[in-house]
Amino acid sequence: MLEEDLDSRLTLPDDGLIRRVKALACTAPLQALEANKGSLGRVRADRYQMVELALHAIDQVAMSMDFENGAAHADVIRQVGRFAASQVPEDKPDDHRAVAEWVLQKLINVGTLDRNFVWKYGRTDEAGNYALYDWPFRLLVEHPVRHTNEVVLRVTDEAINVLVGALDTDVESAQVAAEYKLENLITRGRLADAKLAAEQARYRTVQYGEYLRQYLEATKRDVRTVDWEEEVPKLLDEALGHIESRYRHENAILANITDKRDQTQDPRKKLQAAELVDIVRDCINRHMQLQSKLQGAGALFRSEQDRQQFSGPVGRPALDVYGQVLTPLLGLPVGQAAGPTAGFFRAGVAPAAPVVISIAALTGRLLRPRFDRPLYAGAVPAPDLAERLDDGSFTDEDRLHGDHVLDMGIGECHSLNTVLASARRFGADVERYVLHRAANAFNPAVSEALLRGVPDVLVATSDSVAISSPHVEGDGLLLSRVAIEPGDDWADDQNVVFDEEIGL
Known part of the structure; x- marks a missing residue:
């Protein structure tokens, strides 16, 4: 059994x-x-x-x-x-x-x-x-x-x-229990525990007011969504009775706390009692705000009823395809989801025009001579392919010669004109490669070099001397190779910038 x-x-x-x-x-x-x-x-x-x-x-x-x-x-x-x-x-x-x-x-x-x-x-x-x-x-x-x-x-x-720390409890019963607990703790002199109980009572007051606010907000949107015939009047009567009893109870607690504060000689208990006085007074003020809202709830309902009655038909809200259609359907089996899906597309997709709309058009289509399509679509035209153009990429030999030209000692400083003159001995492509490296050195990726463990980096700064080259024109640069260490402040600043770029 x-x-x-x-x-x-x-x-x-x-x-x-x-x-x-x-x-x-x-x-x-x-x-x-x-x-x-x-x-x-x-x-x-x-x-x-x-x-x-x-x-x-x-x-x-x-x-x-x-x-x-x-x-x-x-x-x-x-x-x-x-x-x-x-x-x-x-x-x-x-x-x-x-x-x-x-x-x-x-x-x-x-x-x-x-x-x-x-x-x-x-x-x-x-x-x-x-x-x-x-x-x-x-x-x-x-x-x-x-x-x-x-x-x-x-x-x-x-x-x-x-x-x-509560679990799905009734608001009013939790409020009553919290305030009786608060009164008991104050009588026994346990002001530290009483402060926690007072804060819990205040949280319950906030929650009760939030329930009432939601009813009033729903009334302002549409009076038909709120039961003003039985449910809301009953709630308003219960709320007014709740506020009346809590107001008397909290004033009695406030008087008791004030006596405890005035009689004790312990500075710590005086401070705790003062904090309790502030919390209970805040609860009383919140109950007074609730009372004013409750007294005006009936007038708000009548005004909203008159306003919405003569405001014309209510507009239909737009359909949330993701939240109201897709998400619920994905949680259903295929057999149950097929019907709502077909209904949605049947109502949401415009109807297609029929091909035949009269007997005469149908007769003409039936008497139309048969047209035999060829088995093959025809000859495939040969595509006109252009020759591959030079994309301007550097060869391994160009990179080797360019790196050799830029291989300067730590702390040495050379002008871009001097470096380009050395690169021109190996050809125009090497000179162009060195110029490309110099332009990147004007804003070096120090953080990337730190991550890869590179001991030094090429750095460039502006120079007042113009570039003297038969192939390029522009302002000159001063090139130098600088050693980097993980503890450098400048490297740390660059590392921060790099972290922000990659989203760390």
């Missing part, structure tokens, strides 16, 4: 398991930051704790959010850069900023088409069949602000769950 119950339990859908898998998936981008920090480039990112920087960035965005605004990119980069400077103070400020920008871009998932992270999870249906599904999610999103035409950052529900 026990084995049968266990088998039946294994074949039923397990929603709890799926929630835990999704919760672990939210931490995958943060772990990827730590695993891939070696790809940052010139900054030695292995000394930074990327998970801590990512959590700090999410924290800064969450604390800067309200109903309309969010966090500016520059402010988040500056705050995360300061935290990076505290981790590795010996690095330059530019390195700290580069690390902060890299962390923020990875949290936004810059470089992908839809900015989504995708995690696969398995689910067993009622028939016992196991299948894999894609779960797209985001941590930080870029949100436009209407009245300022700016793009700000906002956190998602998944990011808040990662930040506070």
Whole structure:
């Protein structure tokens, strides 16, 4: 009997398991930051704790959010850069900023088409069949602000769950539990733990406000997508009751913290109590903002209903061929994907004009005499091939003579006229080869020479004397051969330029 119950339990859908898998998936981008920090480039990112920087960035965005605004990119980069400077103070400020920008871009998932992270999870249906599904999610999103035409950052529900360490919990019950925990810790004098509980309560307040903002934003786009008959009024009533009870509770906590701060003589506890006062006051302010938005939600619905009712028919959005057609079809078997694919092309491709549109045209085509095509297409014309022209490349002998002319000692300096005069003794091609080498020496590839282990490099600088040659004209150069070492500052600067060119 026990084995049968266990088998039946294994074949039923397990929603709890799926929630835990999704919760672990939210931490995958943060772990990827730590695993891939070696790809940052010139900054030695292995000394930074990327998970801590990512959590700090999410924290800064969450604390800067309200109903309309969010966090500016520059402010988040500056705050995360300061935290990076505290981790590795010996690095330059530019390195700290580069690390902060890299962390923020990875949290936004810059470089992908839809900015989504995708995690696969398995689910067993009622028939016992196991299948894999894609779960797209985001941590930080870029949100436009209407009245300022700016793009700000906002956190998602998944990011808040990662930040506070919670797993798919009810917002209001988590808020109540966090505040009762906060009150208990304050009464027992554990202010350090109370600070963490207060921050968690504030994060839950931010998440609750984000839920309400999404309903109001959906109403502004289309009132028909939101249930204003039952669902939203019930939510607004529950939210107002939630704010009322939390407001009384938080004021009582605030009074208790103030007494603890005034009675204690320990400077550290006084500082902790002052930080708690600021956090709880911020929670009260956020609840007041929520209350003002909730009180104006009904008026917003009525105004949007009137506006959208007389604004004409709603325009159909453009079809996202990649996200709405190609990606779902690639995840289906061939038999199931054939029907939607045929329907898409049937509706998306213009109809072809029929060849025969009348009985007279059909009769003419049927009575047309047969035309026998020849078995062969005819004689193939012989192509007129031109002779191969001289491409001007240098022979091995030209290179040997040119390298011999340019083989000067380390530190020696010769004018280009002197070198070209020596090269002309071997012919015009050798002179042209030496001139080509001299032009490349005006901007030598020092980094490439370092990588290949070349001990010296040919360097050229401008000269006021013109070139005296029967074959070429122009300004002269001064040529010299310079030894390079890996520790030279000039070589390091050239190496940096070379790294930027190849994208390291």
